[in-house]
Amino acid sequence: MTVASHGQPPLLSTLHLDAGHGSKQILQDIHLAIPNGKMTVLLGPNGSGKSTLLSTLSRLISPMKGQVLLQGNNIAQLPTRDVAKQLGLLPQHPIVPEDLTVKDLVSRGRFPHQGFLKQWSKQDEKAVNHALEVTGTKELADRLVDSLSGGQRQRVWIAMVLAQETELILLDEPTTFLDMRHQVELLEMLVDLVQHHGRTIVCVLHDLNLSLQYADHLIFLKDGQIRHTLAHPSHCHSDMVEEVFETQVLAVTHPETGLPIFLPKSQQTTKASAVA
Amino acid sequence: MSLSANTKTTQQCSHTRRLGFITALVIGLTALHLLYGARSIPIGTLAQALFHYNPHDFDHRVLISLRLPRVLAMLLAGSCLAIAGYLLQITLRNRLSDPHLLGLNAGASLAVVLVTAFPIAPLFSMVRPLVASVGAALLFSLVLVIASAGKKGLQPLKLIFCGIAFSALAGAITSTILILDEDTLDQLRFWLIGDGAGANLHTVLISLPFAGAGLVLSLLIMPQLSAMSLGDAMAKGLGASVQKIRFMSLLAAALLTGSAVSAVGPIGFIGLISAALWRGIHSRPSAYSLALVAITGAAILMAADMAAISLFAPKELPTGALTGLVGAPVFLWIFVRRMR
Numbered sequence: 001m002t003v004a005s006h007g008q009p010p011l012l013s014t015l016h017l018d019a020g021h022g023s024k025q026i027l028q029d030i031h032l033a034i035p036n037g038k039m040t041v042l043l044g045p046n047g048s049g050k051s052t053l054l055s056t057l058s059r060l061i062s063p064m065k066g067q068v069l070l071q072g073n074n075i076a077q078l079p080t081r082d083v084a085k086q087l088g089l090l091p092q093h094p095i096v097p098e099d100l101t102v103k104d105l106v107s108r109g110r111f112p113h114q115g116f117l118k119q120w121s122k123q124d125e126k127a128v129n130h131a132l133e134v135t136g137t138k139e140l141a142d143r144l145v146d147s148l149s150g151g152q153r154q155r156v157w158i159a160m161v162l163a164q165e166t167e168l169i170l171l172d173e174p175t176t177f178l179d180m181r182h183q184v185e186l187l188e189m190l191v192d193l194v195q196h197h198g199r200t201i202v203c204v205l206h207d208l209n210l211s212l213q214y215a216d217h218l219i220f221l222k223d224g225q226i227r228h229t230l231a232h233p234s235h236c237h238s239d240m241v242e243e244v245f246e247t248q249v250l251a252v253t254h255p256e257t258g259l260p261i262f263l264p265k266s267q268q269t270t271k272a273s274a275v276a
Numbered sequence: 277m278s279l280s281a282n283t284k285t286t287q288q289c290s291h292t293r294r295l296g297f298i299t300a301l302v303i304g305l306t307a308l309h310l311l312y313g314a315r316s317i318p319i320g321t322l323a324q325a326l327f328h329y330n331p332h333d334f335d336h337r338v339l340i341s342l343r344l345p346r347v348l349a350m351l352l353a354g355s356c357l358a359i360a361g362y363l364l365q366i367t368l369r370n371r372l373s374d375p376h377l378l379g380l381n382a383g384a385s386l387a388v389v390l391v392t393a394f395p396i397a398p399l400f401s402m403v404r405p406l407v408a409s410v411g412a413a414l415l416f417s418l419v420l421v422i423a424s425a426g427k428k429g430l431q432p433l434k435l436i437f438c439g440i441a442f443s444a445l446a447g448a449i450t451s452t453i454l455i456l457d458e459d460t461l462d463q464l465r466f467w468l469i470g471d472g473a474g475a476n477l478h479t480v481l482i483s484l485p486f487a488g489a490g491l492v493l494s495l496l497i498m499p500q501l502s503a504m505s506l507g508d509a510m511a512k513g514l515g516a517s518v519q520k521i522r523f524m525s526l527l528a529a530a531l532l533t534g535s536a537v538s539a540v541g542p543i544g545f546i547g548l549i550s551a552a553l554w555r556g557i558h559s560r561p562s563a564y565s566l567a568l569v570a571i572t573g574a575a576i577l578m579a580a581d582m583a584a585i586s587l588f589a590p591k592e593l594p595t596g597a598l599t600g601l602v603g604a605p606v607f608l609w610i611f612v613r614r615m616r
Contacts, residue, residue: 060512084515091509095369099556111503112515164514 009072011036011168011200012057012087017066019056025064026052027224034168034217035231039194039201041211044221045245050204051092051172053221057202058089058170070168084112088166090157092173096146102156103141106131109163131162134197135189151182158189169193171203175210183207187214208245209261212236213254220244233259291564294554298571305578306351310343313585341477349475350581350595351574353536354546356487358573359494359566360532361547366501366561367525370432371552371610374603375533376544378439379419380412382446384537385468387411389450393460404479405486409534415446416530432614470541470596472581483535490531494566497521497528501561543596545603546573552606576602 010033017030026049034040034057042050055061057068059075068075075083088109097105109131110124132138135155140148145156154174161169171190175183191214193199205211211218212233220228222244230236238251241262248265311317317335325336357375364373364380375381387407423438424430454461454468466474503516511518536543550572551557557565580598587593 055509058513060509080512080517081515084513087513089509089513091507091513093507094510095505095507097505097559100559104560105506108503108506108514111499114499161513 008036010034011071012202013069014057015067015069017056017068018064019052019061019066020064021052021061025224027056030056030066030226032219032226032229034200034202036200037194037198038216039190039203039214040217040219041215042202042204042219042221043208043211043244044227048221048244049224050221052224054170054172054202054204058087059083060089060091081112084164084166086166087168087170088161088164090161090169090171090174092176094157096153098146100145101141102137102143102145102148102159103128103132105145105156106137106141106159106163109160112164127165128163131159134162134193135159151178151185154178154182154186155189158186162193167198168200168202171201173204173206175205175207183210190214208241212259212261213257236260236262238262294568295564295571298568298575302351302571302575302578305575305582306347309347309350309578309582310339312582313338313343345477345480346472346475346581347578348477348480349539350472350577352480352483352487353540353543354574354577355570356483356490356532356536356573357543357546357577358550358569359491359547360529360536361573362551362557362566362569363494363501363525363529363532364547365551366505366558367522367529368430368432368435369505370435371558371614372432372436372548372607374545374548374607375412375529375536376542376603377436377443377548377607379415379442379446380530380533381537381542381544382443382450383415384408384412384534385542386415386446386450388538389453389460389464389468392463393453393457401478402482405483405535405538407534408538409486409531412533412537413527413530415442416526418442420526466594467541469594470543470599471592471594472540472584473592475540479539483539486531486538487535490528490535493524493528493531495563497524498561498563498566501525505559505561541596543577543599545599545606546577548610549576549599549603549606552610 013033014030018025018028019030020026030053042053044050052061056063059068059080062076070078070083070086106128107120107124110127113124114120129138132141135158137152137155137159140152140156145153148156158171158174161171174190175186178186187210190201190203194201194216215233218228218230218233218236219226220230220240227244228240237260238249241247241249249262250265252261252263253259254261307319307322310322311319315335315338317339321335322339324330325333325339329340330336360380361374364375364378365371385408387410388404390411391404391407419435419438419442420430422442423435450468454464500511500516500521503514504511504518504521506514508518550569553572554565554568557569577595577599580602581595584593584595584598
């Protein structure tokens with residue numbers, strides 16, 4: 001696998017994309033380029049189209065208009081297995097098969113690299129072991145996936161996508177249902193993949209403040225359109241947040257990272273101060 | 277590294293052991309079925325009849341022209357129905373799936389009865405498995421379309437209810453035709469209740485190519501079905517062609533069911549029981565899982581057929597009734613465990 005350098009044209013981009021579910025259009029004129037070797041986070045309120053955009057980027061949904069480009073080629077016209085060698089996806093609700101060990105599950109990430117009758121190769125074994133190591137799931141290798149906790153399970157899914165050995169990894173809300181510790185662990189693992197393993201990550205996240213601490217690049221969506229594209233989290237201001245999320249916020253600075261954090265203004269405190 | 281190599285070998289060991297065990301069971305049951313019946317035949321005669329057939333020897337004739345076709349039909353139908361059930365279960369992600377419950381058996385029977393009563397196909401006796409397969413595919417498509425209608429889409433119980441309802445409808449049409457047309461009833465009387473006594477070598481042989489096509493198709497799509505066991509979105513992400521594979525899988529199920537129904541009539545629950553016996557088999561679609569399920573299906577149908585002959589000897593029960601007797605409780609057991 002070659003590590004994408006920053007000067008090269010983007011691995012993943014879109015050209016004036018319209019997309020939706022069935023005949024219902026959700027995304028409108030999405031024109032973007034995902035920066036190589038960075039972690040891009042898609043943010044926006046519920047129904048803003050961020051998950052739809054991730055599904056369209058990963059060819060689960062075909063666009064109504066426009067194109068998704070993978071290394072400059074229309075993704076819809078590439079053989080799906082070839083796409084799977086360059087772009088890995090962790091959807092929101094994968095099915096956990098019963099009675100399957102962690103190692104068996106992670107091995108399924110090798111699917112696009114295997115042909116009919118092609119034996120399990122040394123390269124396959126290497127990729128799986130590497131994925132287990134990087135995600136810290138090596139000790140779980142012989143455990144059954146359905147016996148794991150939510151946090152462990154999510155790491156195993158990411159290990160499976162890593163075993164696919166793709167430069168691009170797309171994740172749809174990977175931290176949902178995780179407690180704070182596991183959310184942080186998972187995001188730090190993703191940052192590690194970007195910084196030390198040359199991956200380009202696109203991730204839908206719900207939590208604005210966590211996103212600001214870990215993302216390199218942020219895209220804010222609202223009503224199916226891109227509202228703001230930020231090349232660095234420090235460019236985020238309270239007026240952007242208030243406009244996109246329709247909530248009054250206070251901006252503070254994280255004392256360690258120096259990055260912005262936004263606190264919702266409580267209706268209660270506003271009332272309390274008015275009374276005082 | 278050495279650890280994983282070790283687990284791979286132990287896994288292969290247990291695979292071989294299971295396959296060996298179940299294959300030995302089928303061979304044993306087949307031999308028993310051939311030798312015991314209304315008239316018991318010594319095992320030496322079996323070898324003689326197979327290798328030095330003497331048409332004037334009564335025992336030889338019983339073995340070769342009566343019992344052998346019946347045994348072959350049961351082996352073929354048992355494995356076909358088991359694979360069809362397994363394919364349906366993993367493709368629809370519903371362990372209650374069985375060709376009998378989802379309407380494939382009823383569709384196949386109706387098609388065969390229709391074409392027997394109104395002989396439109398000129399070479400009907402040669403293409404009976406194909407007619408049965410088309411019937412199975414058509415009725416099952418109807419079941420799928422109706423079960424997928426509505427806001428929530430395809431749901432496990434909806435699918436089973438639709439399957440049972442359409443089976444009842446097809447069954448009613450089949451009965452009507454048979455009551456109005458006594459010739460057809462006489463021809464298909466035994467076949468229709470899944471009675472092995474109606475099996476003959478010709479019906480087994482003409483089923484083979486269709487069963488073979490279904491088997492090859494199933495083997496080809498096993499790797500993709502294994503990716504699909506992680507959900508459609510994950511499978512697409514891994515580069516599996518989900519729609520195409522689902523279609524091919526249901527096509528294979530229809531071909532296999534058609535071949536089985538054409539040979540022995542509509543026999544139920546073989547697919548349900550065979551796959552339920554092996555833990556974790558639904559999570560690992562592979563050639564090995566397919567073989568295991570197929571041989572298990574053959575063993576179960578063989579045992580059911582022997583029970584049908586011997587339980588109330590000299591009276592014979594229809595084999596289909598016997599599989600229902602075992603299959604219905606298995607269905608309830610899976611149902612209760614899944615719905616909790």
